[in-house]
Amino acid sequence: MIARAPYLFLLLILVPDLYLDLHYWRHRFAQQRRLLYWLPTVIQLVLTVILTYETHFIPDNITLLYIYLLMMGLITAPKWAYMLCSAAGLALYKARHLHSKKTEKKRKNYGNLVGVAATMLIWYVVLYGAFVGFEKLEVNHQTYTSPDIPKAFDGYKIVLFSDAHVGTMSGNRQWLLQRAVDTMNAQHADMIVFTGDLQNIQPEELLEHKQLLSSLKAKDGVYSVLGNHDYDKYLHSGEEHHRVQRLPELIRLEKQMGWQLLQNEHRTISRGGQHITIAGMENDGDGNKFPQLGNIRKTLANTNGFIIMLEHEPASWRRTTVPDGRAQLTLSGHTHDMQFRLLGWSPMDMLNIEWNGWYTEGKQSLFVTAGLGGLIPFRFGATGEIVVLKLEKVKR
Incomplete structure (x- = not known):
């Protein structure tokens, strides 16, 4: 750094x-x-x-x-x-x-x-x-309404969390992650989704927390995507040998925890003969500071109906997901709500980007969570959160 x-x-x-x-x-x-x-x-x-x-x-x-x-x-x-x-x-x-x-x-x-x-x-x-601020946690209840939601999924509950950065929650801070896991399990969700940045820089950070993260439970499972910190972008350029090994190691650990990691792919969730699609793109950043590996055509190949897209970087929504037009709801993280707000104001307010809360373009919506943790243990006025999102069907 x-x-x-x-x-x-x-x-x-x-x-x-x-x-x-x-x-x-x-x-x-x-x-x-x-x-x-x-x-x-x-x-x-x-x-x-x-x-x-x-x-x-x-x-x-x-x-x-x-x-x-x-x-x-x-x-x-x-x-x-x-x-x-x-x-x-x-x-x-x-x-x-x-x-x-x-x-x-x-x-x-x-x-x-x-x-x-x-x-x-x-x-x-x-x-x-x-x-003080970094140790606070909020449960943020949200409702998403759409006529495209199948009737069998009316009231479907999704728990969203992002940007755990578990390396920052090691040692005497592990209780923060324990509290977050207990809070998510207490929601009795239909699905838990994680939108990237599980580690700070290397998979070894997960070993201390592997059993704890494995205890996350939801009726239809835990789904995740990779964030920019989950790749090898932040390793020294000369460590090619370690680069080759570390990304597969992170993927292996997530799968061992029982999470379904989506890498430009999707899964179908069925209930009562109806279904929704949960899709996940790889990180789709600017290709310079942040990896640009997302492939929406591959991710949504042969999909139809109501689609929930997981994508770490919200900037990808307007650049990629909106033009494609198929995913009605996109869930993202990455911005951390900048981990700073003073009297409700954040410097991010001056930028014309999607960085926190709800955004809508036609029939497509994006929700950006403030995230759970952070690389730097600091939050002021931008409290870490777990989002409880309820799907609600409405008439056309």
Whole structure:
């Protein structure tokens, strides 16, 4: 992760300290105290160098990465906020011509006060998100109505979860996954579906949780698709031998857990002589940052009637599923609701993309879940969720 843009991280760490030292520390503190203020920055710079030489996108010692990111949130981000507020306050002061010699001693940079308030807010968000918000879980009840739903499936209950990232729920966090599994089983669903990103980077993460995940039960079974993290995209480019082995290993483990992994294929669920189709595409990303392996023609070959499509990336819905026109309902994940909302607002609101909740295009609908976990153990205002989706038949 850090190795992909080490110079960016170095600049993020250094720039605010250079500003603070130039404008405050060197004028107010003795040399020894100045060095003390620089100490956290030195530690961060050392960690950046160490993480730069990690061969994987996610280092084997993931705790080191969590410590590093926590320091970025508690130290670097507040310094940037303070620096920007202070610089803006200083610029505003000068723009109003309040820096004459006569008033020099009395001038106040009110941007500093705003910077202090911003620092306090950032500390709250980071600490709450890392130690409280990530441990919260919601059960999100939704209803999908359509005249195309067969009468025998009116009231059919589907439990949807996504983006488990079980490597983040290892050790003393496994209780989070246990709670999620217990909550899903308590719904007595007709079907459980998982829309990808079971692991962070490697199948070995599943071994600790294999028995627990195997205990998921639904009348018509558990169906899943692969997400971008389930492929080998985040392994070092030189590890071709491991690449060949690891994806088949993940597939083998999912099947051993009793899950029906759909790789550009579908299954038919029958009741009372009527049926619905549960289909699943492989990850259909941009082909650059995210694997583009989806094949909707293969996935929906020889299908008809009511179709539920599982697809990890919601961007694929408008690009692939809507033009095809056959799948009435698509379920996705991937976005995690950005794991951040402040007073109900998310930066994702500024993007014209499908990223959370319901979207409709003609007779086709997409639901994007906020997901269960995350690579980084942090959630603020975007609580992890399990979705309980009820199918309801309506008249045309």
